[in-house]
Amino acid sequence: MSARILEVRHGILKKNDELARGLRARFREAGVFVVNLVSGPGAGKTALLEKTLSALGKDHAVAALVGDLATENDATRLARSGAPIRQISTGTTCHLEAQMIGDALAGWDLDALDFLFIENVGNLVCPASYDLGEDLRAVLFSVTEGEDKPLKYPTIFNSADVAVLTKIDIAGAVDFDRALAVHNIHEVRPGLPILDSSARAEPGLDAWLAFLKTKRAEAFPATTPA
Amino acid sequence: MHELSIAVNLVDVAVREATEAGSEQVSKVRLRIGALSGVVRDALEFSFDIAAGGTIVEGAALEIEELPVVIHCPQCDADRELPDVFRFRCPVCGTPSADIRQGKELEITSLEIQ
Numbered sequence: 001m002s003a004r005i006l007e008v009r010h011g012i013l014k015k016n017d018e019l020a021r022g023l024r025a026r027f028r029e030a031g032v033f034v035v036n037l038v039s040g041p042g043a044g045k046t047a048l049l050e051k052t053l054s055a056l057g058k059d060h061a062v063a064a065l066v067g068d069l070a071t072e073n074d075a076t077r078l079a080r081s082g083a084p085i086r087q088i089s090t091g092t093t094c095h096l097e098a099q100m101i102g103d104a105l106a107g108w109d110l111d112a113l114d115f116l117f118i119e120n121v122g123n124l125v126c127p128a129s130y131d132l133g134e135d136l137r138a139v140l141f142s143v144t145e146g147e148d149k150p151l152k153y154p155t156i157f158n159s160a161d162v163a164v165l166t167k168i169d170i171a172g173a174v175d176f177d178r179a180l181a182v183h184n185i186h187e188v189r190p191g192l193p194i195l196d197s198s199a200r201a202e203p204g205l206d207a208w209l210a211f212l213k214t215k216r217a218e219a220f221p222a223t224t225p226a
Numbered sequence: 227m228h229e230l231s232i233a234v235n236l237v238d239v240a241v242r243e244a245t246e247a248g249s250e251q252v253s254k255v256r257l258r259i260g261a262l263s264g265v266v267r268d269a270l271e272f273s274f275d276i277a278a279g280g281t282i283v284e285g286a287a288l289e290i291e292e293l294p295v296v297i298h299c300p301q302c303d304a305d306r307e308l309p310d311v312f313r314f315r316c317p318v319c320g321t322p323s324a325d326i327r328q329g330k331e332l333e334i335t336s337l338e339i340q
Contacts, residue, residue, distance in 0.1 A: 002340075003253055006249070008337055009334070010239050010243065011332060011333045012235050013235060014239070093228075093231065094228055095228055097231075129228065129332070155262050155263075155264045158262055158324075159262075187313050187315075189314065189324055190315075190322035190323060
């Protein structure tokens with residue numbers, strides 16, 4: 001039998017993209033603003049999220065999904081904030097996919113939420129390819145990681161909507177060159193907003209929290225109190 | 227490494243499309259992957275053979291077209307191809323631009339079926 005060519009034009013991750021589109025529509029309908037936190041292991045996603053849930057939780061309904069290869073340690077830590085938390089154990093999978101988010105949300109009343117945070121698996125490569133239906137993708141970058149991190153992982157920085165510099169309170173102790181880090185981020189993603197943060201000391205999370213509230217207000221102008 | 231997961235998706239799509247077209251054997255899969263797709267070519271090629279095993283795609287050749295990043299330069303008002311993914315500036319005038327016109331592709335373009 002002779003060979004023939006079949007034109008296809010099919011995105012390989014179309015299934016994930018379609019599920020993500022469905023999730024995005026659900027989130028939008030429910031009025032919940034969704035943030036996907038990505039970073040390498042140890043950049044401080046859980047510490048940032050712990051403080052964020054406590055601070056935002058005073059005036060808003062917040063919840064989080066936490067992805068890890070194994071253990072429920074992060075979920076246990078985050079549950080101390082009082083916010084509803086669900087752990088997604090990915091087993092050997094190095095990233096979260098839209099399907100896992102949809103499954104983890106079963107039984108949750110999204111209408112009751114203002115913010116939903118998704119803590120991705122600590123990995124600067126794989127999560128870049130998977131849309132989870134989020135409104136905002138935040139890449140965390142700690143001062144201990146080296147200023148050239150954005151140049152080593154351009155795809156994830158390029159796919160992000162904001163970069164959060166974490167552990168900025170110890171920048172001096174590790175000779176972190178902030179100007180160089182900012183330069184490198186902007187080389188791979190011109191114009192990306194960059195926020196300083198510390199989960200333990202000044203300047204705290206003020207810039208990050210204000211950014212989140214502004215973005216939510218932009219996404220849901222009618223439902224956010226003035 | 228998420229290329230195995232990508233390869234499994236890729237084989238699923240190829241099997242479905244080929245089956246719908248009445249084919250029982252795929253001999254070649256053509257892909258386009260952008261420099262910003264987050265996929266490493268070698269890892270994908272390695273994973274493809276594993277994912278294709280036991281399906282009608284087993285033994286198929288994988289032909290990958292790699293696409294460079296193209297940005298739109300607001301200064302030149304022109305699309306410009308970048309030599310790498312570390313510097314999002316117009317290679318002609320140096321203006322930074324995040325207006326990406328090509329480079330995120332991760333798609334099957336065609337199948338050669340028997």
